[in-house]
Amino acid sequence: MADETSGECCHGEQEHGHHGYIGNQAGYLRRLKLIEGQARGLQRMVEEEAYCIDILTQVSAMTKALQAVSLGLLSDHMNHCVVSAAREGDEAADAKIAEAMQAITRLVKS
Amino acid sequence: MADETSGECCHGEQEHGHHGYIGNQAGYLRRLKLIEGQARGLQRMVEEEAYCIDILTQVSAMTKALQAVSLGLLSDHMNHCVVSAAREGDEAADAKIAEAMQAITRLVKS
């Protein structure tokens, strides 16, 4: 969980009433619902003893769907929280970019 | 879906009654159930307007869990289907390894 400081960009944005991704909230919920369905489909495949490679193909499709969600969230975050921190001052900008880089590093390494 | 030919390794293993991963079937089901729960947890975070970076952290954890499932399935597949194809003859070995390499390539690029 982000500590109070890392959440401050959001307080700064409270005037707009939301984080970066909220404009697409319904879209993200729909995509995560589909991903949940993929996780259930994989369980069915394992129960029905599907061919290993076919299961791997579905896991790759699910990983790609998750990756697309990550990149979307990151883009929304940069367009809102990072931009607003940059305008707030050097310290706010440094903190937000350090935090975003940690998330990007996790994404790149996973 | 694998065509009949790619499924043949499995027929060859019918004597053992299963694909490579079946010895761990319950384990894979449990792990996929947890991953399904992670997908639901992400929906809750989006609904509750959690901080973007916290959502990204959870997506990375879920991607890592999926990746571990993939590597497990691949290892089981190699230890059973690939080994049994190698013993069957050069043609069977070539086909199984080409198929496994396609799955590995998708894994590496996703």
Added chain:
Amino acid sequence: MADETSGECCHGEQEHGHHGYIGNQAGYLRRLKLIEGQARGLQRMVEEEAYCIDILTQVSAMTKALQAVSLGLLSDHMNHCVVSAAREGDEAADAKIAEAMQAITRLVKS
């Protein structure tokens, strides 16, 4: 190559006389020199018919070194060009972030 527009952040920074990474220019050159050495070491291994898995281990080390350079360059870019574009206005911010997201997407998928 970036077109004139994408290079404009840099013109905007000409007063500082450099891009984001230039403060670390010597460090990046040193790291890329080491990576060049790793590429030569790999050729030696192939010539001397080293064991395949040992070569793969060295390729992974080299890929990790390259990835670290990418993440460093991206961080410097965000701290300089993206922050300065955000302060310039919405249009400049949108363009820089779209461009950075393309680079991040390539990084994540490679």
Added chain:
Amino acid sequence: MADETSGECCHGEQEHGHHGYIGNQAGYLRRLKLIEGQARGLQRMVEEEAYCIDILTQVSAMTKALQAVSLGLLSDHMNHCVVSAAREGDEAADAKIAEAMQAITRLVKS
């Protein structure tokens, strides 16, 4: 470095006089030479203060080239050493596949 045991597949192949990749030795040397050239090109870009995003694009291209080398080496390794270990017996097969899975895991995570 592989210990003596992990190199044994190669002794088993000494009749053919080579590891899996040796049939393509010249091809791998040529590709690694190109990759070495890419590392030098990147140094030139940093020296000439090229635009950060253009450097990142070239690093991605170089990473992709390295990844293709890895997948090629792995495929050759599976087609030769893993197949020959599978035919040698269960113990040899287990050891070679465990070793290959470690290399694949490093590839997937890098």
